[in-house]
Amino acid sequence: xxxxxxxxxxxxxxxxxxxxxxxxxxxxxxxxxxxxxxxxxxxxxxxxxxxxxxxxxxxxxxxxxxxxxxxxxxxxxxxxxxxxxxxxxxxxxxxxxxxxxxxxxxxxxxxxxx
Amino acid sequence: xxxxxxxxxxxxxxxxxxxxxxxxxxxxxxxxxxxxxxxxxxxxxxxxxxxxxxxxxxxxxxxxxxxxxxxxxxxxxxxxxxxxxxxxxxxxxxxxxxxxxxxxxxxxxxxxx
Numbered sequence: 259x260x261x262x263x264x265x266x267x268x269x270x271x272x273x274x275x276x277x278x279x280x281x282x283x284x285x286x287x288x289x290x291x292x293x294x295x296x297x298x299x300x301x302x303x304x305x306x307x308x309x310x311x312x313x314x315x316x317x318x319x320x321x322x323x324x325x326x327x328x329x330x331x332x333x334x335x336x337x338x339x340x341x342x343x344x345x346x347x348x349x350x351x352x353x354x355x356x357x358x359x360x361x362x363x364x365x366x367x368x369x370x371x372x
Numbered sequence: 373x374x375x376x377x378x379x380x381x382x383x384x385x386x387x388x389x390x391x392x393x394x395x396x397x398x399x400x401x402x403x404x405x406x407x408x409x410x411x412x413x414x415x416x417x418x419x420x421x422x423x424x425x426x427x428x429x430x431x432x433x434x435x436x437x438x439x440x441x442x443x444x445x446x447x448x449x450x451x452x453x454x455x456x457x458x459x460x461x462x463x464x465x466x467x468x469x470x471x472x473x474x475x476x477x478x479x480x481x482x483x484x485x
Contacts, residue, residue, distance in 0.1 A: 303472055361473060362418070
């Protein structure tokens with residue numbers, strides 16, 4: 259089965275450090291999402307790309323978060339500087355433009371900022 | 373805006389019991405509806421979907437029917453197993469070229485032997 263691959267699976271970092279999370283979408287998928295999951299807030303949409311162009315990043319704190327797709331096989335989410343409140347599981351999902359096919363999620367990056 | 377409301381958990385059942393997890397939605401227009409399942413330590417997996425009113429999605433013994441009149445998409449299973457213990461998310465997306473997935477808060481299901 260085709261998979262969305264996220265790296266790293268776990269990351270522990272100190273407050274103030276830069277964190278980069280990577281996602282390899284399924285080949286041929288032209289839509290990529292980044293979601294953050296916490297117990298308190300549930301699943302929050304951070305960013306949304308179609309054909310590598312950012313369509314919506316309104317859910318992302320602009321001062322410290324950035325999301326990019328340098329090419330069709332790689333999406334990145336960066337946090338600089340990281341803060342303890344950024345501790346969460348970050349999921350990437352990919353799919354096709356017609357949203358009613360559903361999206362495939364990666365296994366997530368569990369980030370802990372101490 | 374669009375929203376999804378799920379029953380709060382945890383839902384605790386014995387093996388072979390009947391399962392219902394309620395989901396209702398608010399949307400302008402006619403969305404596609406989904407159930408995703410998240411097992412511990414894993415990402416979300418698409419469980420089933422329905423794209424128009426009266427459609428029934430089914431997979432692995434789970435079913436859900438898209439009810440436009442009650443704006444609902446309740447998840448059911450006739451006989452749960454311990455391996456069904458997970459968090460279940462109801463979600464919607466609008467059938468337009470620019471639409472994201474809107475999730476409910478999730479319902480934890482715990483099945484005991």
